[in-house]
Amino acid sequence: MEVIKEKKKMREWSRAQRKAGESVALVPTMGFLHAGHLSLITEAKQRSTKVVVSIYVNPTQFAPGEDLSTYPRDLEGDLHKLKSLDVDVVFNPYDLYAHNGPEETPDVAKEAGSKKRNLPERWSTAAEQEEKKSQVADLQDSLEENLKPNGGMAVANMHDENKGRHETWIRVERLEKPLCGQNRPIFFRGVVTVVAKLFNIVEPDVAVFGKKDYQQWRVLCRMAQDLDFAVEIIGCPLLREEDGLAMSSRNVRLSDTERQQALSISRSLKEIEALVKMGEVDANLLVKCIIEKITAAGGKVDYAKIVEQDTLREVDKIKVPVVAAVAAHFGSVRLIDNVELQPPS
Amino acid sequence: MEVIKEKKKMREWSRAQRKAGESVALVPTMGFLHAGHLSLITEAKQRSTKVVVSIYVNPTQFAPGEDLSTYPRDLEGDLHKLKSLDVDVVFNPYDLYAHNGPEETPDVAKEAGSKKRNLPERWSTAAEQEEKKSQVADLQDSLEENLKPNGGMAVANMHDENKGRHETWIRVERLEKPLCGQNRPIFFRGVVTVVAKLFNIVEPDVAVFGKKDYQQWRVLCRMAQDLDFAVEIIGCPLLREEDGLAMSSRNVRLSDTERQQALSISRSLKEIEALVKMGEVDANLLVKCIIEKITAAGGKVDYAKIVEQDTLREVDKIKVPVVAAVAAHFGSVRLIDNVELQPPS
Incomplete structure (x- = not known):
């Protein structure tokens, strides 16, 4: 089982698989895996020859005051479980909201006749940590802006400090509104956007989600269809503990x-x-x-x-x-x- | 030169090219081509071995009252020009906002264990026309909702008639605001969303845009980067008529x-x-x-x-x-x- 930490390497792996005639299933998770997640992986294995499990606690789906900081994490335990399930790749990115590493200038636009840049192959671990911290802080700031009194819709100011910061969001405008959308107005925006990013990086043929998050599954089906992603979205039954509690x-x-x-x-x-x-x-x-x-x-x-x-x-x-x-x-x-x-x- | 009218066939063509080791450049246009467009195609040919030109007057970037109905069209003339430039494919979709054809049920969600559907291979021309008309009417309705007095931000109601209608939109929240965004609040939303759809259908390595639409180029660069599309976005210089008028x-x-x-x-x-x-x-x-x-x-x-x-x-x-x-x-x-x-x- 390979653990991949970088977007670029993840895509390279997936493209090599497709070239070799393999099909790829993606199971996006936030880690701290339980039997519910493992059932998604079993389904994924039925649907494709290779399985990628992503582990990423996505800051953009948590509003300030929600449980981002206390969300349970256990990467080592997760890797142990996944190894026993014969998963091919664990994608645990540190650069998901970074733009090709810290040496990237904020000006991303390319002009006719321009040369390609040489980007650093790999960041140092210290740089990783710092960049990740600053990404999360930036994103949380941007979320706070979005929670100002206009019903959770997006507001943006053209401040200096916004230069180069992630600012593209996908919304599934009707299905994101009811149920969890009522009290978590930016939740689905964060989920849909990060899943679209994962689709573009992993380029899977199939993606498997749990129907425990029923609205999320419906929202993602709609997003994939409306935006013509070539990804089949599968919903798997909710699993319960012996006493009936939904696994979470x-x-x-x-x-x-x-x-x-x-x-x-x-x-x-x-x-x-x-x-x-x-x-x-x-x-x-x-x-x-x-x-x-x-x-x-x-x-x-x-x-x-x-x-x-x-x-x-x-x-x-x-x-x-x-x-x-x-x-x-x-x-x-x-x-x-x-x-x-x-x-x- | 092949003219492709359906999303599914377009993607199949692109995937066959990639499998054969070719690279694909996409030049998205709304047709009625002039020398400015042709310069984009020349640039595209420098960047890849195969060139796809899309021709699609995208209804979702026009607000009601704007010039969707009078926007100039000349498909035959366009095809003639493109043939002389040795373009590989013209993608002129009729099903861009349709969900896999008229026989698709509005419920798109797939569940574990479910079988794949058999979708109709090709619609009749009459069905095409009707479907296209109704798609455009639907989308225009949805735009009108969006123009109601709340600053052009998206509003959605859960009406019956919305069932199955396109409802996923991508916004580049800061860069879409100034300049053209001021008086055309849904313009970039429409552009960015349709370009994301085209990226997912054509799966190009490179996409070429004109810097005549300077803000559009910047917005699309940001979208591609923020959402991790594996597409290099190129901006080409604005071209002018002999008397100085920007080509349009x-x-x-x-x-x-x-x-x-x-x-x-x-x-x-x-x-x-x-x-x-x-x-x-x-x-x-x-x-x-x-x-x-x-x-x-x-x-x-x-x-x-x-x-x-x-x-x-x-x-x-x-x-x-x-x-x-x-x-x-x-x-x-x-x-x-x-x-x-x-x-x-």
Whole structure:
């Protein structure tokens, strides 16, 4: 298993694979891998001859005040797990938002007749660290600008210090709005943009995502289709712990009590699933069930909605395939979960 | 010379070329080709072994009320010119904003274990026409939504009729704001998004643009770099008619009188270029010269600015390489022009 740290080397590897007639699947992750991630890798192996797993905690999908700094990390443990799964490459970039290394001038434009630049082959580790720190600080600044009172839409000023800073963002304007988009207005912008970057670097034939992040999967399907990426997007079923809790890297941050309380999410979803099977189609009533159950257990519901699977539009009655999606806080940990529901026959 | 009309066939062609060891250059155009475009193709031929010219009048970069319907078109004439230049492929898509043809369901998401769909190989010409008309109408509706009073930023409602409609947009948030972005708030959004789509379909090694559209070139350089597209972006010098008028497809829409008046743009730029060479560095004074000259000739100045070449930020004094950029209306025709200026030594 190869660990690749640089964008340029990653693309070279992928192109060499394609030239040799291999197909490449990408499984983008933020690391701290659990069985849910591993199931994505199993699916990826079915779909292609080579598998790349990316590990990158993407700062641009966290707003200031969210849990970027406390997001769990364990690169060594992750590499160990991936080795046992016979993954071909782990892509763990340090230069994802950097522009070809620190010696790049901010002026990236090329003119007719100009010569190609010689870029440094590899940064020093110290330079890596410094650059990465300053990238994250820059990006966080830019996010703060974006959170100023205009509904989370993008604002930009032409300040000196912005020169050369990342400023291109992709938005999936309708699907990014509801559910997680309501209280995390820049979340999907960050996710979609970083995934587009990964697609352009890894150039995979297939990319595999978990339906635990149901809205994310839908948003990314739409992005890939609208922008004509030659990447097939696959959604894999959500996996649960034995007690029903949806698998998530964030689960380790729950206290024992919070973890018990958090079971109310999956239990409430299981309950409404049973109700729908018995013929209940009143979405408002079902949503009320979910909220009451989670609140009674001590959780703080961010949202609980029943929406159409493809448009993510709220429904009153369950007449088409829907998904019941929930986000709730237990202590400082925000968890999401969902269940797909068919209308009763 | 091959004319390719479908996204899927275009990508297949490009991939076959790459497999055969060829390199591919893309020259994106809206057709009605003039010597300026042809110089881009000459540059493209220097940079790669195969050249693709795309011809597509992109509806998403025109706001309602702009000149989408009157934008000059002459596909037959264009093909004739391109044949004589020994271009390899003309990509003239009819399905650029369509999702794999009319039989595609709006639900594009793929799940683990699902089978691949069989898509229709080719639409009928009638279906093409209808689909294209409805695509353009849809996109224009979506643009109108975007022009509602919130500064040109994107708004989206989750209406039924939006199901399956293109909704992914790329923005280069700082560079898209000044100059043409001021009065055409969705212009660069449309340009950047369509170019990203073309990059994903054609998968070129190099793409060539004209510096006549100076801001567009800068915006696209930034987009390609920020999103890690493996495409080298080249900017080619602006070409002028014998009398100095910047070459543009829109020039044919000028009356004889307007065309004479429009020479005031290039003359004013030539004049300030001479002033700077003589040591003048006061940007406000130079801008005043431009505006007075064009206004006196009967033009209506949209903007005249002197900005830094890389950041497009306005300057007071010319101390770094700048560009003097102008947009002005003559009758119903909006023209742009620019000149790059070095600070006097």
